[in-house]
Structures are given as structure tokens and as C-alpha cells.
Amino acid sequence: MSRWLHRGYAGCVYAFLYLPLVVVAVFSFNSSKYSLAWKGFTLDWYVRLWQNSGLMTTAFNSLLIAAASATLATLLGTVAAFVLHRYRFPGRRTLFGTLFVMMMSPDIVIALSLLLLFLALSLPLGFSTLLLAHTVLCVPFVATTVFSRFVGFPDDLVDAARDLGAGEYQVFRHIVLPLASPAVAGGWLLSFTLSLDDVIISFFTTGPDFEVLPLRIYSMVRLGIKPDVNALCVVMMAVTVTALVLSKHLLKEKK
Amino acid sequence: MKTILRGFRLALFAVMAAVSSGNAADKVLNLYIWSEYIPEQVLADFTRETGITVNISTYDSNEAMYAKLKLVGKGYDLVVPSSDYVGLMRRQGMLLPLDTKKISNFAKVDPKFVNQSFDPGNAYSVPYMWGSTALAVNTSLLPAETVQKTADLWKPELKGRLLLPNDPREVMGIGLKTLGYSINEKDPEHLRQAYEKLRTLMPLVRVFDSDSPKQALLSGEVAVGLVWNGEAYTANNENRAIRYVYPPEGFSLWVDSFCIPRGAANIESAYRFIDYILQPKVSAAISESMGYSSPIAGVSEFLPEAMRANPIVNPSAQDTARGEFLDSLDESTLKLYEQYWIKLKTK
Amino acid sequence: MKNNTLFRRLLIGATWAWMALLALVPYLMLVGASFFERGTDTLVRPGLTLSNYLHLLSPTVFTMAADSVALAAVAALLCLLVGYPFAAILAHAPARIQPLLLLLVMIPFWTNSLIRTYALVMLLKADGVVNSLLLHAGLIAEPLRLMYTPVAVFIGLVYTLLPFMILPLYAALKTVDPQLLEAGRDLGAGRVRNFLHITVPLTMPGIIAGTMLVFLPALGMFYIADILGGARTMLVGNYIRDQFLVFRDIPTGSAASVTMTVAMGLLLVLHHLARRRSGKEMLP
Numbered sequence: 001m002s003r004w005l006h007r008g009y010a011g012c013v014y015a016f017l018y019l020p021l022v023v024v025a026v027f028s029f030n031s032s033k034y035s036l037a038w039k040g041f042t043l044d045w046y047v048r049l050w051q052n053s054g055l056m057t058t059a060f061n062s063l064l065i066a067a068a069s070a071t072l073a074t075l076l077g078t079v080a081a082f083v084l085h086r087y088r089f090p091g092r093r094t095l096f097g098t099l100f101v102m103m104m105s106p107d108i109v110i111a112l113s114l115l116l117l118f119l120a121l122s123l124p125l126g127f128s129t130l131l132l133a134h135t136v137l138c139v140p141f142v143a144t145t146v147f148s149r150f151v152g153f154p155d156d157l158v159d160a161a162r163d164l165g166a167g168e169y170q171v172f173r174h175i176v177l178p179l180a181s182p183a184v185a186g187g188w189l190l191s192f193t194l195s196l197d198d199v200i201i202s203f204f205t206t207g208p209d210f211e212v213l214p215l216r217i218y219s220m221v222r223l224g225i226k227p228d229v230n231a232l233c234v235v236m237m238a239v240t241v242t243a244l245v246l247s248k249h250l251l252k253e254k255k
Numbered sequence: 256m257k258t259i260l261r262g263f264r265l266a267l268f269a270v271m272a273a274v275s276s277g278n279a280a281d282k283v284l285n286l287y288i289w290s291e292y293i294p295e296q297v298l299a300d301f302t303r304e305t306g307i308t309v310n311i312s313t314y315d316s317n318e319a320m321y322a323k324l325k326l327v328g329k330g331y332d333l334v335v336p337s338s339d340y341v342g343l344m345r346r347q348g349m350l351l352p353l354d355t356k357k358i359s360n361f362a363k364v365d366p367k368f369v370n371q372s373f374d375p376g377n378a379y380s381v382p383y384m385w386g387s388t389a390l391a392v393n394t395s396l397l398p399a400e401t402v403q404k405t406a407d408l409w410k411p412e413l414k415g416r417l418l419l420p421n422d423p424r425e426v427m428g429i430g431l432k433t434l435g436y437s438i439n440e441k442d443p444e445h446l447r448q449a450y451e452k453l454r455t456l457m458p459l460v461r462v463f464d465s466d467s468p469k470q471a472l473l474s475g476e477v478a479v480g481l482v483w484n485g486e487a488y489t490a491n492n493e494n495r496a497i498r499y500v501y502p503p504e505g506f507s508l509w510v511d512s513f514c515i516p517r518g519a520a521n522i523e524s525a526y527r528f529i530d531y532i533l534q535p536k537v538s539a540a541i542s543e544s545m546g547y548s549s550p551i552a553g554v555s556e557f558l559p560e561a562m563r564a565n566p567i568v569n570p571s572a573q574d575t576a577r578g579e580f581l582d583s584l585d586e587s588t589l590k591l592y593e594q595y596w597i598k599l600k601t602k
Numbered sequence: 603m604k605n606n607t608l609f610r611r612l613l614i615g616a617t618w619a620w621m622a623l624l625a626l627v628p629y630l631m632l633v634g635a636s637f638f639e640r641g642t643d644t645l646v647r648p649g650l651t652l653s654n655y656l657h658l659l660s661p662t663v664f665t666m667a668a669d670s671v672a673l674a675a676v677a678a679l680l681c682l683l684v685g686y687p688f689a690a691i692l693a694h695a696p697a698r699i700q701p702l703l704l705l706l707v708m709i710p711f712w713t714n715s716l717i718r719t720y721a722l723v724m725l726l727k728a729d730g731v732v733n734s735l736l737l738h739a740g741l742i743a744e745p746l747r748l749m750y751t752p753v754a755v756f757i758g759l760v761y762t763l764l765p766f767m768i769l770p771l772y773a774a775l776k777t778v779d780p781q782l783l784e785a786g787r788d789l790g791a792g793r794v795r796n797f798l799h800i801t802v803p804l805t806m807p808g809i810i811a812g813t814m815l816v817f818l819p820a821l822g823m824f825y826i827a828d829i830l831g832g833a834r835t836m837l838v839g840n841y842i843r844d845q846f847l848v849f850r851d852i853p854t855g856s857a858a859s860v861t862m863t864v865a866m867g868l869l870l871v872l873h874h875l876a877r878r879r880s881g882k883e884m885l886p
Contacts, residue, residue: 006691010703013688017710017764020721023731027724080617089614098625104870108822108839109859112846113628115326116635116856119645124329136624168606193712199825200839204846207330208285208312214716219313221720221829222466223291233717240712248705322850325645415747421833462750462832471832474728476749593849601666601836 021237028230045231052228055216059232062196062213063239065127069134070191076135077142077191078184082176084143085150103140107200110137115204125207133205134195141194142187149183150176182250189247193240284524285310287320287331289511290466291486292384294544301531307524315465316422318593324349329518333525338510339424341380342373342583350379351515357526360533360551368510368550373583380512381529384485384547387570387578388425389506391468391487395496396478405502406433408479414459418471418480421463423596424581425507426453429481432504439582443591450595457599472497488546488567499567501574508578510550542568629863636856645852654857663841670838673752674820677759681767681816682809684760689771689808693778704772711765719758719829726754726830750832758826759816766815774808775801810873818866838862 028046032039049055084095102110114136118129153176161171177184199214206212213236220229286293290313298309312331314320317340324331324344336344344350355361355377368382392402396416401407408417408429419426428438430449440446461477464470468482469490482490487499513529515522531537538549539557548568555563562568570578584592636654641647657663692703710718725731726748733745748754778801786796802809824839833840838858845855 006694009687010691013684013764014706016684016761017707020718020725020761021710021713023724024717024721076617076620079613080621083613083617087610087614091618095617095621098621101867102625104818104866106818106822106839106862106866108824108842109632109863112842112855112859113632114624115846116631116852117624117628119326120631125327126330132624168609172609197712197714199714199716200822203825203843207327208287209283209310209330211310211312214714217714217716217720218825218829219290219466221716221723222315222464224467224470229720233720236717237709237713240714241709244708244712245705248701248708316848318848322847325850326846326852460834461747462834464832471750475745476728476747597844597849598662600833601662601841 024230024233025237027227028234030227045227046235049228049231049235055228055232058211058213058216059235061127061210065130065134065212066192066195069131069138069195070188072131072135073138073142073191074184074188077139077187078146078177078180080139080143081146081150081180082172085147085153086176099140099143102136103144107137107198108204111201111204114201118205125205126210127206130202130206130210130212133201134198137198137201138191138194141190142184145187145190146180146183149180153179185250186247189243189250193243193247196236196240196243282306282524283308283310284521284528285312285330285332286528287312287314287323287334289313289335290315292335292511292545292547294541296544297532297537297541300537301528305524305527305531307527309528313466316420318423324516329520331516332519332521333528334514334516335383335511336514337581338371338373338512339581339583341512341514343586343589344514344516345374345379349517351517351519351522352378353381353515355381358530358533360530363533363535363551363553365550365552371510374512380514381533382510382512382550383532384541384545385508385510385550386484386547386568387501387506387508388420388428388481388483389487390500390502391472391480391482391490391497392500393472393475393478393494393497395494396475399498402479403500403502405429405504405506408459408481409456411459413479415461416478417456417459418462418464418468418477418482419460420465420468420481420483422465423592425481426599427592427595428507428581429453430456432502432506435504438505438507438579439584441584441588446588446591446595450598453595453599463600469493483547484567485546488565491567492546501570501577503577505577505579507581508575509581632856633860635852636860638853640851640853645850651853654853655861657854658857658861666836666841667838670821670836670841673755673835673837674759674817677756677763677820678767678813678816680756680760681764682771682813685764685767685771685812686809689768689775692768692772693775704769707765707768715762715823716825718762719826722754722758722761723749723829726757749830750834752831752835754830755827755835758830759820759823762823762826763816763820766819767812770808770811770815771805772808774805774811778804814869814873818869821862 029041029043030038031042031044080095080099084092111133114129114133118125123129157179158171158175161175166174196213199218202212202214203218206215213232217229217232220226284307286309288311292313293311298311302308314323317337320334320336321340321344324334341350358381361377361381364382368385370376374380390402390405390408392399397412401410401412407413424438427446427449430453431438431440431445434445434448434452436442436445436449440449462471465483467486468480469486471477472480472482472486472490473493480486484499487497490497491499513525513532515525519525532541533551535549535551535553536557538551539554541547542549542554543558543562546568566574635646637650637652638646639649639651639653658667692700692707695703723730727733728745728747728749730748732748733742736742737745782800782804783796786800791799821837822839822842824837824843827833827835827837827840842855842858842862845851845858
């Protein structure tokens, strides 16, 4: 009895989480343009999407910024995790604290503080500012992912290497990095999805000549629903799910 | 610290240069314009004819456009403020002077719209479209006689069925008009009275939307909206029950003009775009597609008969007489409008 | 040896450099701007004033902030009520399928939240899926008013943020030792008492973490209030955005951001204390 109740409840929550997404997916295949009535299966909207060069450029921009900021964030985050794990130095706690505050800060605060920085440096808003902003968003997540991998790390291995005369760089390059690589890759994918998911930071830190998808969708939602947006949403969901499944897979290997 | 910052900036510029070098210089135009204000087809045709790619960003109020330019400054080549903001931005030195001699089609602008008080001699602006802001009523949801004048908006049966633009001047404008004042009112006492009047309207409002109010009207989400005439025109085309009412108390008229903001990078592109849009044929196509009125003389020969006779796009002389053009306000008065607007919105 | 020191210094230096430039300096600029005066030509005028903070105490802003906090709190409560039983069911599901069930929670969570908001619009419109189905089934005579209402904002916030609640609750519930509950039962405690006196206290860190992870973003998600609330419901995020992007009042916008961050910091300290009391080390 209660087992069925449990299943039913869990089913309802899953339905709540998935129903809207399913609706979008279903309508991306509906040949009716405006009404909700099912008028038959079509792939037209996907073709239209492919032909809509403006929308494709925007999608490409989003993927570009996600890949670039994930790479930069992975680099900085891995180094930060290594430094925090291995070295003791003045200001270490401040670094920890800053990372934690960065992770917990509301997006709008990160966005505005960076906007002020960019204005003060009079950097024109666009690709570079958005890249920096998304990197700042992602670094703490990479750092904590990699750091938690270092905890319970075979320290004796590092010590042994040092005894055998390996320098700090060799230790980092040949022992630490390979051992941490699943977490590093997981951190990259996490950053990639974080960047794709972001709305608020993009809203404030990009300029007119570098539009990204969330902003495009934002204006499209406000201007009314069109079927090629449904198709676009489905494609984006597919990209995200792939990245997510991959990152899960990579992070699981450590166990 | 300063050297680090400078080095950092240099590195960034290098990255940016590498990224942007793909685009040949002056082959793009960053257009900053009201949402739903220019057909995609026109942009595509322009690109095909000139090879200039148009990056379009949109805003839903003059205030937002003005704030973005103040804040970011660079990056936009062409903006389309309403006349009151042309005056303000001109006075603040935010615009580059325009050489109308470089715009061959400038002579085609109807003399009615040339050399206006907000920009004498068109030194900074060239008109794009003009129109009105009045009441769209869905007569299949409400008897037509329920809303015939602005004062009717306060009727209790409109609770939760009213749409207003996200725009301080227009919303304050209906408050002022119902009290019999000008929409360009400067008297602080009159403004306060309008605010008090509007406060009682706020509980009836379902949504503030200047982007695409026709959506809420067409889906039946709201029954009455204070909208731009172009929105009413499109809504009316899809649903004849949606009618556009010019209220007897008066209503606002406006002209939106092309301006080149200081900090524009692609000035030649901007000139070409203006010149392209001013062609009677193109202007007529925009007017027909968007439902706003063209300020170009001689567009009517390119417009279908139904369009020429449509009172939403071309109000009768009798209706137009009750309209009042939105004028430029001085900064301290603008600030008053702004303060009342924040109060209305946050309440 | 020299190389080692160099390598070490290089890494520490690099980490510090970007952190200082991209995290500390911007935060300090935000704090700085919040004490400046609003300029007419330039955006801010150097000066030292508390008026921006005092401005936040004016009745209109205060009411807005209080409403927004209440809205976010109710959204967090709703997430907790929906999420707790769900997380418990997940934690007791067969171990073999738990990863899959978790992944299914994560997928919507990683889908762009604007896409999900957009999906909700398709459901909630007057001529949307929900109303069409209800009308079709004859359950209602005319479309329900869903869009542009506070209810729509709640649905949007809960829908977007629910996974943030489920994941920490699940993690906390996994740590509850079933033997403890058994011991409780042996001592004659009923299910309710067991739940209230054993499960809830043991999962308190998860409850607090989940509540914060929902509550804090809920204050800032201006686009949900815009799209689903018809720009009628103001969240703190809408207010801050409008200060920057409509009214050009950077000092007041900054003061509001700083206040929000400080409030968040206080909540974090509470969280820290709660975790310490329950005997767990806080992450970094």
C-alpha cells in the first residue's frame, strides 16, 4: 500500500519536473504553427532553425563561450585547488573564504560587481567580458570539485615522488593531475553546463555584437512563442543532457 | 596594481582583436531599437543589398535605452529614441551631429516632421515612424460601450483585465489626461494629482508590457490595453473584435527618430541604413508590416487601399486633433515622473 | 630547489592575482559605489554618503523588499514540503536505481532556466495547455487566470528551484542510520515521534542548506517575475536591475546588492553554526 503511495508521489513530482519540457518537445514536432491542436508530425521547425542564421549564430556563440569559459575556469580552478591543498601560505584562509563567497553569491551581485569593473576599465561589453564573467562564475565550482578529489589523496605517493627527487612541477604534472583528471574533466563539464544555463550574468555583461541564447530566448518569450524556439529548446536540452551524463560518468570513476 | 591592470587590458584587447578580425571593418551595424519595430525581411533585404550585417538589440522603453547608453556608452551605432528623448540626449551631448546632406532620401521626409522643436534643423535626428498610444479593447470579452474613454479604465469590472505599457510617460499621461492636464505637464502639483489618481488604477492592472502587448490581448489574458497603434493594428488583423479607441480626453502622439549615439563605431553603415529606410517603398513596407505610420511623403502609393483607410494607422483629422505630441521635458521634471513611476510600480 | 620555490610562488601568485582582480576588486567596487552619490553626467560622484542605504528604508522600497522576501520564503517552504517526502522516497529506493533517479532530478535542473520558464508559459497561458485541457474536459467554463499572477511566479520559482532543495535533503537523509530509527521503535516511539525526534534533527543541515539554496536565488530571478508575473510582482532582483538599467541609480542599486549580500552572509554564518552543531565539518 504505502509502496504504491510512494511511487505515485514520486511519479507526480517527476511529472511536475518534466511535463513542461515534454510539452515543448512535443510541440517542436507539431506541424500546427499557432494552435495547440496536434496537426501531425513534422521536422520543419528543425529545418527552419537550421536555416535561421541569426539564431544559429547565437547558439554557436553560447557554445563557444561555454567551452572557452569552462576551459579557462578549469585551468584556474584546478590550480587554485592544488595551491589550497598542497601549500600553506599567508592569506590561504582568505582565498578559501573568497571562493566560498563567490560560490554562494547571488548571480545578480556577481554580475553587477563585474559590470562595475568592466565599466571602470572601460572594456567594451562583448565576448571578452562575458568570457571573464562566466569564468568567475565557474571557477569556485571547479575548485571545490577538484579539491574534494584531493581530500583522501594518497599523500604518501607524493612524498615518495619527492623522495625520489621529483620537483614540484613534476609532482603536479605527473602525479597530481593524472589522479585528479576525472574531477578536472567533471569540473569542465559542470562549468560548461553552468555557462549554458546562465541568464542573469549574461544579461549584464555582454554587448550588442555578441548575443547569447538565453538573452535571445528572453526577448523571444516576451515577443510570443514561435515553433522554431521549441526546436531550439529541444536541441539545447539534448546538449545539456549529454554534458551532464558525461560528467556523471567521469565523476563516478573515482569510486 | 595599475601596471597589472594595464597589462591585463592589453591582453584582453589582443584577444578581442583576434576574435573580431573575422568581420571586415564597417560591414556591421549595431542597431538598438524598440522591440517589434522593424520587420526581419527589411533587415535581410538591407544586408543583401549592402553586405552590411545588422546586429539588433531591443528595448521596451526610452528610459531603458537611455540608461544603457549612459551606462555602457559604446557598442551601438544607431538608436531610435522618441522625440522627447532626442531632445534630452541632444542637450546632454550624447548624440553625434548628423549630416542630412549625406542622406539622399532625406528630402522625401514629409515637411510636417522636419525641423521640429526637439531638434531644430534635424541636426541630430531623422524621423523613422510615428504613431499614437490609445486604448485597444477586446469587444468579445467586454461590451464595446464599457471602455469608450480613458476614465473608463477605472471601472471595477476591468480588475485583472487591464494592460499598461511599461513606460512612465505613457502611464502618467493617462492620469494627466483624465484630470484634463497636458501629457507634457511640468507642474509638480498636477503631477502629484495624476499620481494619486493612478494609484487607484494600479490594483486593476494585470500586466505591464511594452514589448508585445498584443500577445496578452490576443490570448484573452487581458480585455483592455493601453498600447501603441502598431500593436493594436496587428491584434486587430488577427482578431477583428479587438478595436482601437481614441479617447475623447486626448491621447499621446509620438515620433521616433534615428540618432547616431556618441561612441558609434560604424557610422557609414548607420548612414546607409537610414538612407535605405527612408525610401518610400521600404518605409511603406515597414508601415504595412508593423502598423505604424510613415513620416515619408509619398508612401501612400505603395500602400494597399485598406491600409490607407485604416483608422488605426491613419487617424482621421478629427481624432488627430485630440492627440498631443510627447515633448521633451527638463531633467528635474523627468526625475519627478521617474519617482512617481517607481512608486506606482513598487506599490 | 629554486625551481620548486618559483613554481610554488607562480601558482600562488597567479591564483591570488585573478582572485583579487575578478572577485575582490569588483566586490569592493560595489561596496564603494554604494557609498557614492549619484551623479548627473557621470554615473557616480565620489563622496561619502549613507543616503543610498537610507533610501532602501523608505516605505516603498521596504515594502517591496519585504514582499519579495516573503515570496522567496514561501517558495522555499513549498519546495521543502514537496521536496522532503520526495527526497525520503529517493533515499529509500533500491540502491541500484538511485543514481538514475537522481540523474532524472538533475536533468531539468541543468536545462537553461529560461527554456524552462518558457515551457511554463506554454502551459499557463489563457490559451495554453492547462486551460485547454480543463476547458476540454468541461471542468471550467472559462480560462483560469494563471499567467501574470503571483501564483504563476510561485509555480515558476518552485519549478526552477525544486532540485536545489531535493539534492541536499537526499544527501542528508542518506546519512540517517536506520538502526537509530529501529532503536527508537524498540523504545516505543511511533512513526511520528521517530520522525520528529530523530529524522528531522538529523537532517536539519540538509533542510537548512536546501532552504537557502532556494531562498537566495529566488530573490534574484528577475526574469521569472517579468515573464510569469507580468512585471507586476517585484523581486529584489527586479528592483536592483531597474536601478541599474532603467533609473541609472548605480549607488542605490549597489547599496541594495550589498545589503542582499550581507544578509546572505548572515544566513551562511547561521548555516555554518548549524552544521558545526550537528558535528560536521563545513566544506572549504
